Amino acid sequence: xxxxxxxxxxxxxxxxxxxxxxxxxxxxxxxxxxxxxxxxxxxxxxxxxxxxxxxxxxxxxxxxxxxxxxxxxxxxxxxxxxxxxxxxxxxxxxxxxxxxxxxxxxxxxx
Amino acid sequence: xxxxxxxxxxxxxxxxxxxxxxxxxxxxxxxxxxxxxxxxxxxxxxxxxxxxxxxxxxxxxxxxxxxxxxxxxxxxxxxxxxxxxxxxxxxxxxxxxxxxxxxxxxxxxxxxxxxxxxxxx
Numbered sequence: 556x557x558x559x560x561x562x563x564x565x566x567x568x569x570x571x572x573x574x575x576x577x578x579x580x581x582x583x584x585x586x587x588x589x590x591x592x593x594x595x596x597x598x599x600x601x602x603x604x605x606x607x608x609x610x611x612x613x614x615x616x617x618x619x620x621x622x623x624x625x626x627x628x629x630x631x632x633x634x635x636x637x638x639x640x641x642x643x644x645x646x647x648x649x650x651x652x653x654x655x656x657x658x659x660x661x662x663x664x665x
Numbered sequence: 666x667x668x669x670x671x672x673x674x675x676x677x678x679x680x681x682x683x684x685x686x687x688x689x690x691x692x693x694x695x696x697x698x699x700x701x702x703x704x705x706x707x708x709x710x711x712x713x714x715x716x717x718x719x720x721x722x723x724x725x726x727x728x729x730x731x732x733x734x735x736x737x738x739x740x741x742x743x744x745x746x747x748x749x750x751x752x753x754x755x756x757x758x759x760x761x762x763x764x765x766x767x768x769x770x771x772x773x774x775x776x777x778x779x780x781x782x783x784x785x786x
Contacts, residue, residue: 557709590772592710599759599776600710611764611774643710647770653725654700654712654771 558583558655559644566663572632575660577644579625583655587647589627591620594641594659603642604629631662639664667692669760669777677754677784683747686737687760687777694718694741698769701734701745703756704779711756715769716743723769750784757781 560578567573577589588607592600602611604620607627617638619630627646631638644657673685687699700715714724716734724732733746747754757779764774 587770588772592773599779600773601776602764602772602774605764605772605774645710645712645771651726653714653723656710656712659709 557658558648558651559646559657561642561644561657561660563658564661564663566665567631567634568665569634569636571634572630573634573662575629575631575642575644575662577627577629577657579627579646579655581625582650583625583646583648584622584627585625586649589620589622589644589646591618591629592643592645593638594643596640600643634664636664638662667762667775669762669775671758671760671777671780673758673780673782675781675783677750677782678786679751679784680749683745683750683754683782683784685745685758685760685780685782686742687744689741689743689762692762692775694736694738694743696766698763699734699736699743700761700763700769700771700773702759702761702773704759705753705756712771713745713747713758715763717769752784755782755784 591604607622701713761773
């Protein structure tokens with residue numbers, strides 16, 4: 556059972572905008588920043604959004620993030636086939652004194 | 666660009682100790698926060714723990730009684746020891762570094778490629 560809740564799947568067609576949600580609690584998302592990771596099959600996760608809404612260097616500006624209260628979301632606009640991957644949210648949890656993940660969302664580009 | 670590479674045995678017997686090493690290149694281990702994360706086959710990510718370059722550690726409470734993470738600064742490596750392993754510890758193990766020095770909050774900008782460890786007799 557993951558501490559952060561994500562939908563197991565999402566989908567969209569090329570060019571569409573897709574949003575992946577991440578729900579937590581006051582001890583994690585509510586109080587700390589959220590990071591988002593993209594994991595392509597057979598590879599290590601890649602940071603695509605950090606500190607709620609910052610895109611690291613090299614990440615396309617099609618990726619954006621936001622947070623409100625105990626929920627966060629990752630938006631991907633102008634969906635491309637290369638965006639098909641698993642996406643995970645993560646945040647520090649003050650009660651656990653460690654990092655917690657969402658269960659992951661598998662994004663399919665139809 | 667810092668590079669991380671995991672190494673260690675791919676097969677560990679039940680009840681034994683899993684030991685992995687993460688080697689750092691093109692960067693200094695004498696700063697930043699260094700973490701271990703794992704992923705059971707077909708499942709999600711799980712944070713194992715981290716060590717700050719000062720030697721300060723933090724572990725996932727669910728694994729804390731069995732885990733030790735340590736630094737080998739002269740050799741630019743850090744290691745993971747997981748004791749009394751069972752089949753549930755079979756996973757792809759990643760090492761990673763936080764993006765910003767001074768922070769240990771899961772903002773991992775650099776990752777190793779991962780190493781698969783199977784626990785089986």
